Amino acid sequence: MNASPRGKVTREALIVAATGVFARDGFHAASLRDIALAAGINQALIGYHFRNKEGLYLAVFENMVEQIRQRIGPIADVIDAALKAADSALDREARIELYLPPLLRLTDGLLALMASYESDNWGQLILREQQAPTVAFGVFYDGLMQRVVSLLSRLVQRLREGDTESEARLLVATILGQVLVFRAARAGVLQLLQWQRIGADELSLIRTRIHRNIRAMLEIGD
Amino acid sequence: MNASPRGKVTREALIVAATGVFARDGFHAASLRDIALAAGINQALIGYHFRNKEGLYLAVFENMVEQIRQRIGPIADVIDAALKAADSALDREARIELYLPPLLRLTDGLLALMASYESDNWGQLILREQQAPTVAFGVFYDGLMQRVVSLLSRLVQRLREGDTESEARLLVATILGQVLVFRAARAGVLQLLQWQRIGADELSLIRTRIHRNIRAMLEIGD
DNA sequence: GTCTATAAAGTGATAGAC
DNA sequence: GTCTATCACTTTATAGAC
Secondary structure: OOOOHHHHHHHHHHHHHHHHHHHHHHHHHOOHHHHHHHHOOOOHHHHHHHOOHHHHHHHHHHHHHHHHHHHHHHHHHHHHHHHHOOOOOOOHHHHHHHHHHHHHHHHHHHHHHHHOOOOHHHHHHHHHHHHOOOHHHHHHHHHHHHHHHHHHHHHHHHHOOOOOHHHHHHHHHHHHHHHHHHHHOHHHHHHHHOOOOOOHHHHHHHHHHHHHHHHHHOOOOO | OOOOHHHHHHHHHHHHHHHHHHHHHHHHHOOHHHHHHHHOOOOHHHHHHHOOHHHHHHHHHHHHHHHHHHHHHHHHHHHHHHHHOOOOOOOHHHHHHHHHHHHHHHHHHHHHHHHOHHHHHHHHHHHHHHHOOOHHHHHHHHHHHHHHHHHHHHHHHHHOOOOOHHHHHHHHHHHHHHHHHHHHOHHHHHHHHOOOOOOHHHHHHHHHHHHHHHHHHOOOOO
């Protein structure tokens, strides 16, 4: 790490630029020349600060995970609290009232994250890693996704008492799929729905649809 | 059809090898040397048969679309027939009996396609194009996906009379998401469910879950 | 910490012999 | 149709001056 502010500025500029270029081109096609140029930083400094291309790539993921954590952290903390205040004596209606809203809030957060134009880069980076995991996938999954799916699974289990943990987790996978599709198959979805982009209006339609789907999948009436 | 079978063999060997290498490395990172080596074909012949790297890439997509069409074609034809035998006078129960089985058959087919280890390469190629569409995306969407989503949308509309076409299409998107997640987020799903692979047993569990979800989303009881 | 300059290896494409 | 050989260019990484 570099304590001096000069090096820190350089590091951060490189990470920001690299996030965009790696997302756009993928690890291999991305060029360190491009990244250095986009950052306005001399190319040789990449070697100095990150050792090599892979070191820079990992730094991009660590930075991304940290930023996403800051976004969904508050929601996750609320859910943790709700889960800790657990009470198996609750009747079905009370459980729904307690656990469903935070579950929907979490999926809303993920959806907003996936659909937002702002986080385009992150989505691209993560999806590439899902397809062909490198060491960077561990940075993402262990540092972030593990907690999200754990929270979702526990919420689903509370909402569906009969389910085993693996049943609940399978249901979580399909719930996540409904959110994921708007990022992973974005080009196809836009074509299918005849949308130009996923803006606020479109996001609202999607959110409503997903809420209904989740309620239906959890066998909860309106 | 080719008078000289020699060139045809070369073409096909190159397409098979290129499918694997493009899927593994992506368009940019894939090397024509690698492809030629994997095919056991001289590198210069790529230029002769496909003009350049992009020509080979497009040939890979055309070949892929053709093969997938052959797989889902029969199911699609059955659905077309069912839709043509349309009758608005049918009551709800009869519509469910007529339209739900083919819908589930189609999603089952897509799921099997997405989960199969065999079609690993296709999934990778398509997902990459979804994220950063090139002209190859059109080959895939227009040649294949358009028909699938059209069939699904029409089935959903018949099963949910009140829906507008865009409502039905949005529902189709979320249905496809539940299938897609097992390919697009495969690494994460395996981790989440503590599976080593998606084999026949796992596929069966997924299929059951998705059937239940779809029935719930369509507001159809068991 | 930052720069210039360059080494070493890889890339896609193609000319020309057979 | 297929091959060898090679060109023109780009890539990452790094040595060495400041």
